[in-house]
Amino acid sequence: MRIARTLGAIALAAATTLAISASDADAKKVRWKLHSAFGTNVAVLGPVGPRISDWVGRASNGDFDIKVFEPGALAGGYAYYDPVSQGAFEAAYGTPGANQGKNSAFAFLSTWPFGPGALEFNAWLQFGGGVEIGKELYGRDGIEYFYCGMIPPETSGWFREKITSLDQLKGLKMRFFGVGAKVMQKFGVATQQLAGGDIYPALELGTIDATEFSMPAIDRTLGFYQIAKYNYFPGWHQQSTTNEILVNRDKWNELDDSQQAIFDIACRANQGIELAEGEALQPAAMIANEKDGVENVTWSDDVLNSLRDAWQEVLAEEIAANPDVKNLWDSYSAFHEQYKIWGERGYLK
Structure with a gap:
């Protein structure tokens, strides 16, 4: 009887340890909602949200999960600035010009008439201070800004x-x-x-x-x-137009260094993929x-x-x-x- 009680105690302790470990693992998992300003069926722009979600999920072994929502599910297509700032959902994918009603400078962060082609624009954003300007502007409202894509010229x-x-x-x-x-x-x-x-x-x-x-x-x-x-x-x-992902600052600060790096790298990788796909699909x-x-x-x-x-x-x-x-x-x-x-x-x- 004593042996049985001992074995039972060991089994209970093991089960408790496993339960606590599983609970700790679940606690470390990140679950985000990402509003997309563009329907996922839209060429070039639409696949970006699912692409970022897939890359982040695989790179984190499933510990960082981003669920993408179509326009209208969480907010109207371009109406994502305030919900992200207020923490209604963690992140939104769109383009800075969508937010020009908040500050006309956001339109310039997106594109402007007779502006630079993608190569020069990308160079200024990443090495000439453009991204830093974006981060300062959005930071005033508790938003982390990520330059997360570039497309070639549009039709007029x-x-x-x-x-x-x-x-x-x-x-x-x-x-x-x-x-x-x-x-x-x-x-x-x-x-x-x-x-x-x-x-x-x-x-x-x-x-x-x-x-x-x-x-x-x-x-x-x-x-x-x-x-x-x-x-x-x-x-x-x-002549070229940028895309963005905006993230609520408090939610961003809850991520560990690895999760932040994975997200940032995914955005940087998308810049090249989106531009290349944009060029490739236009002739057809x-x-x-x-x-x-x-x-x-x-x-x-x-x-x-x-x-x-x-x-x-x-x-x-x-x-x-x-x-x-x-x-x-x-x-x-x-x-x-x-x-x-x-x-x-x-x-x-």
Whole structure:
């Protein structure tokens, strides 16, 4: 009987130890919710959330789990700034320009008209102070900012009718992103910024007359080619565009060093993958659009020069109105001035 009691005590102790160990292991597991501003079915942009989740999960042996939510499940597509800041969910994937209502400088962190291509933009962000500016701006509201992706040039618009003069833009209702919208307003366009999933219904119902959103492959996913048959190039307003993941600072600080490193490395890895995929998918999408009756149209030099002149007016207004924009622009301009000796000589024209 004594032996039985001893064995029973040992078994109970072992079970208790295992239970405590399992409890400790569970306590160390991290479970995050990640809002995606883009539907996961959208080309190039959509796979980013699941990709980051997969990489982080595998690298952490399942101890760091990120569940990705479609637009609208936790918040509206672009309406993620406040929920992340307030800790309603841990993280959100989108683009800084989505937050320009909070601070117009966020639009510049995303892209700007006649701005740099992906290589120069990436260089400034990572080695010229751009990321540090982003971290300071978001940090004011308890948010950790991660530059987490870059896409190539976009198209500059889908129109129902062919545009032969900028005078035709007057009175148009158009979805337009970032500070490029203020350039279009100079030509009498009534602009609004809609999240990706809201554009097709607005275009179909006539709430808007025209739209821009992204690259041909992405726009094709959203079906614009079915309604608007004139797609204009080049994307003067977005020669390259960044993506971000925002993280609630308190939740970020709860991670250990290894978990933080895994997340940061995943974002850095996505920058290259997203840019490469963005470049690779566009030709096939443009060809498919043409087969569906779309005309790929190139703006004339005169039109582009007029748009560039209007942009200079908008830029001066933005710098005068917001010291954060001025600080960002001064940083980029200093970088660009030094970069030119390489940028103007290193590449074939």
